[in-house]
Structures are given as structure tokens and as C-alpha cells.
Amino acid sequence: MMSKKIVLGVTGASGSILAWRFMEAARGNEVHLIISRNSDQVIDYEMGKSSSDFEKLSTFSYSDSDLAARVSSGSFMFDAMVVMPCSMNTLAKIAGGISDSLITRAAAVCLKERRRLILVPREMPLSEIALENMLKLTRAGAIIAPSMPSFYTLPKNVDDMVNFVVSRILDLSGIENDLIKRWKQEG
Numbered sequence: 699m700m701s702k703k704i705v706l707g708v709t710g711a712s713g714s715i716l717a718w719r720f721m722e723a724a725r726g727n728e729v730h731l732i733i734s735r736n737s738d739q740v741i742d743y744e745m746g747k748s749s750s751d752f753e754k755l756s757t758f759s760y761s762d763s764d765l766a767a768r769v770s771s772g773s774f775m776f777d778a779m780v781v782m783p784c785s786m787n788t789l790a791k792i793a794g795g796i797s798d799s800l801i802t803r804a805a806a807v808c809l810k811e812r813r814r815l816i817l818v819p820r821e822m823p824l825s826e827i828a829l830e831n832m833l834k835l836t837r838a839g840a841i842i843a844p845s846m847p848s849f850y851t852l853p854k855n856v857d858d859m860v861n862f863v864v865s866r867i868l869d870l871s872g873i874e875n876d877l878i879k880r881w882k883q884e885g
């Protein structure tokens with residue numbers, strides 16, 4: 699399969715490991731990484747890592763405050779944008795058409811250019827506001843793919859649950875992967 703060009707936004711919702719695993723599994727593809735400032739402390743708390751550790755795994759990285767970076771323009775071609783994990787804050791901004799950071803600007807570009815935008819929100823429970831934002835974004839063409847692990851796959855540990863979610867996101871991004879054994883797959 700051809701190598702893909704993916705913009706990956708990482709925001710301050712729980713689940714930084716999802717973005718890390720995505721980049722590990724997407725090696726050989728081009729990952730353009732943008733990390734929100736608020737995700738720094740989540741990355742540190744949940745993984746004991748820093749944004750520069752994440753940047754080393756990416757192909758290219760940009761500052762979320764650099765609104766002049768090439769990914770901010772519709773002229774920059776890419777296959778899909780993934781925001782994972784996606785905070786309710788970033789979700790609300792994208793739904794409201796706010797583009798005051800590189801992540802929200804690149805997401806707005808995806809919507810206007812009708813490109814694939816995959817949002818991986820994490821919050822529990824969901825408020826009416828969050829649900830309305832998700833419906834609005836779905837109607838605008840985004841794919842809402844929450845980080846909801848499965849149990850029918852009989853996960854043995856957290857890693858199995860992470861791999862399930864990331865595998866589904868890689869599939870949606872058009873990236874071949876064998877992170878999980880697929881349902882009723884032979885062998």
C-alpha cells in the first residue's frame with residue numbers, strides 16, 4: 699500500500715498513549731505532528747514523556763502556535779488529519795469554526811477542503827454540549843471515532859485495549875496495520 703501523509707494533532711484529553719502507538723504503527727508513512735500546549739502535562743503525567751519525545755517519533759513536527767506553518771494552508775496536500783486524543787475543548791473549537799491554533803486551523807482546512815478529518819474524543823459522561831458538537835462535526839463531514847476499547851476481543855491488558863482503538867484509527871486513515879487480530883480472521 700502507498701505511504702500516507704497524515705496530520706496528527708495531540709490535545710490535552712486523556713490517552714496520550716494512543717498518539718504514541720499510532721506513530722509507532724504508522725512508521726513508513728509521513729506523520730506531521732502538532733501537540734497542543736495543554737497536552738504537555740497529560741503526556742508527562744500519563745507516560746512520563748515530553749512533547750520532544752513525541753516529536754522524535756514523527757516525520758515532521760510543528761508548534762501549535764505557529765499559524766504560518768505549511769499545514770495551515772489548504773495548498774498543503776495530505777491524506778487525512780487525526781486529532782487523538784481530542785479534548786472537549788478542541789472539539790468545541792473545531793465545531794465552532796475557531797482556528798486560533800495550528801491544530802484547529804488544520805482541522806478547519808480539512809472541513810473546508812472536504813478532506814478526511816478523524817476526531818478521537820475522550821470524556822465520560824458526555825454533556826449535551828459535547829454531543830451537539832459531535833453531531834455538528836459529523837454533519838460537516840468529520841468522523842467521530844471515540845476512544846472506546848472493545849471487550850469482545852478479550853483484551854488481556856491495557857496494551858490490547860490501546861491497540862484496538864489505534865487499529866481502528868489506522869484503518870480509517872488508510873494505513874495498513876496488523877495491531878489486532880481481526881474478528882473471525884483465519885490463523
Ligand SMILES: Cc1cc2nc3c(=O)[nH]c(=O)nc-3n(C[C@H](O)[C@H](O)[C@H](O)COP(=O)(O)O)c2cc1C
Nearest residue numbers: 709710711712734736737740785786787788820821
Ligand atoms: C491529567 C488530565 C487529564 C485530562 N483528561 C481530559 C479528557 O479526558 N477529556 C477532556 O476533554 N479534557 C481532559 N483534560 C482537560 C484538558 O486538558 C483541558 O480542557 C485543556 O484546556 C485542553 O486543551 P487543548 O484542547 O488545547 O489541548 C485533562 C486534563 C488533565 C490535566
